Amino acid sequence: MLESRVLKEGVLEKRSDGLLQLWKKKHCRLTEEGLLLNPPKPPTKPPQQESVGGQVKELHFANMKTVDCVERKGKYVYFTVVMSEGKEIDFRSRQDEGWNAAITLQMVHYKNKQAILAVRSTRQKQQLLVVQLAGQKTAARSQEAA
Template sequence: MNPQKVMKEGILEKRSNGLLQLWKTKRCVLTEDGLRLYEWRRGGAPGGGSAPGGCSRKAKELRFERMATVDCVEHKRGLIYFTVVMNEGKEIDFRCEQDGTAWNAEIALALVRFKNVLAVQTGRNRHLSQLGSTGEDES
């Protein structure tokens, strides 16, 4: 992702894909393009190639262009559980603390903004191509 305005930063837990489906803590950065997930180690690993704050430099990117929706919100024991559904049908489960503005709401709103901008651009391009093909702009 290009350097974008950071809309939210903090900690999320992501359910692993393995057999045990353990919850793993991730340092997350929400931007206008999507969500970056960094490995998180409390206190950082001494000399282990971690960035300041105990998170790795390498990020997994969940780009909005590949996201379909944010679903399945459940409130349980002070946590919010939600699922990010990708265009190819893959589901990624997350949970976060219930206090403050919830991550699921922030991600969903950013996704809607992204899709709205994309729809406006697509409509504008379609309109301009129709004007060009009908010759209406030759006055």
């Protein structure tokens, strides 16, 4: 689904949903449409085993509500991705990697692009309606003249 070009790639840590809430490393790819979370890549993985592994999780910007920066503590920045259905996903990354800013900026860019497309679509529909109404008035006048 999120097959657009990769803008940033690296490791993010995601807080697990379990009782212990451990931080689990994920290999992440930020694209123009969202964030892909993969299990971490082992350092020496033979090429024939590339397709074998855990499930890829997709966080699409269309389903994201906001990215909240929670705190900067030590070498980490902690942030939360809030999805439209209300689910909150906690992440942390090294401060110098700027993941939270990159995700936020790309999400804003995506939402702005969608808003522009929606406005264009509405304008096109309005223009089509005006043309149709003008055509109906012209047809009515020609029938009255006949």
